[in-house]
Amino acid sequence: MGKVAWITGASSGIGEALVHEFVARGATVIASSNDLDELERVKAECGSKSMMVHCVMFDLADTSEINKTVEQIVSKFGRIDFLLNIGGISQRARIDETPLWLDRKIFEINYFGTIAFTKAVLPFLVRQQSGHILATSSITGRFGFPLRSAYSASKQALHGFFETLYLENKKNNIKVSVIIPGRVRTAISFHALDSKGKEHGKLDDGQAKGILPKQAAEIIIRGIRRNRREILVGKNELIMLYIRRICPWLFFRIADKIKSM
Template identity: 55%
Template sequence: MNFKGKTIWIIGASSGIGKALSVDFARQKARLILSSRNVDELETVKGMCLNFTDDCSVIPLDLEDNSDYTPLVAEVINRYNIIDYLIVNGGISQRSLVHETPLKIDRRLMEVNYFGNIAITKAVLPKMIRQKSGHIVVVSSIVGKFGFPLRSAYSASKHALHGFYETLRAEHKNDNIKVTIAIPGRVRTNISYNALKKDGSRHQQSLV
């Protein structure tokens, strides 16, 4: 596929898969909008991207604070006029047993991984409907297809994404809007390190 000149908004662009995608799209001369809540890391990624593309901007976005993303979408549209791709990649993982995990941890995982992701999608969707084009990519996980120990709420949040985005694809097939659910397996990123334990603290171990 040719991404030169395409406007691509990447949620969760400050690290891991989102960071790698940002640099790769920059190499292909895409116009990039980078979002996450870690502004310092976003600026670092932006600097990397500007080695390859002339058009890369940072818009801070917190998936846990998801009540209204309309102003952020308006900011993107005002600058770029079109959103060709929305890549929804942000989230947090988990490392705790079901019977030891307080409900507040389950709620937080759902708030970020499910509600945050669908909230930004719902905010962008009207623009894609009006422009009669667009491609939404949500990054799920293999645990969105199968349950896995120590990841009950994380797995549930990813299963929920599958139901939502499969429905979205069916509802907008006649609007020239494509929906892709990416299902990576184990990846060497900081998602394991930042996974929530039963007390809400970080797991602080990689690939475990």
């Protein structure tokens, strides 16, 4: 491949699996998250390819320094071919028990952090007249779901932003895709925030039935190759997307009965 890929959420789950898939294909990977020790672990686990992984820590909830960070990386590596916005955080709290600061925190990480990073990189891709930007939504970024009000809303917002990004930048030869995972067996439910802003701390049943992160990463790579606008990642649970679109009355009858999405 010989390309440069910058991956957020690279310390765990889907992002971590993507680091392995990209280095296996010969790419240089900039691996980012808010935990340098975990990034270094992922790098070390790339074994003989670990030299191709460069760890850059930043907090998606505080992107005040992001322009400087992006400038440093571009001057070091010369270009960015893939920007994979994978980092994010989930939620397990009812609307009536969720304080507004928590809604804002989830938006800060999932939406504002992602778009701030994308906006910082975009001018370089425009200058290159090439590049592929990906954002990670969720099937609950296509419909509401109990205990996920801010999470679902933050992911739905990403669709509006990244569809616009695509339409404005087709002329600059920039590709844009939105990844829509169903259930992937990662730590996402473990780190999901409860009504106090504390970690939910357990692997939900639905999550446990999900596909493996490696399978998710392979599906995403295939979607990138085929330049899909939307990359659906999962198994049977993806049927909820079609039910919501084609048969909304059925969706509203059953969605609150599903234990965990």
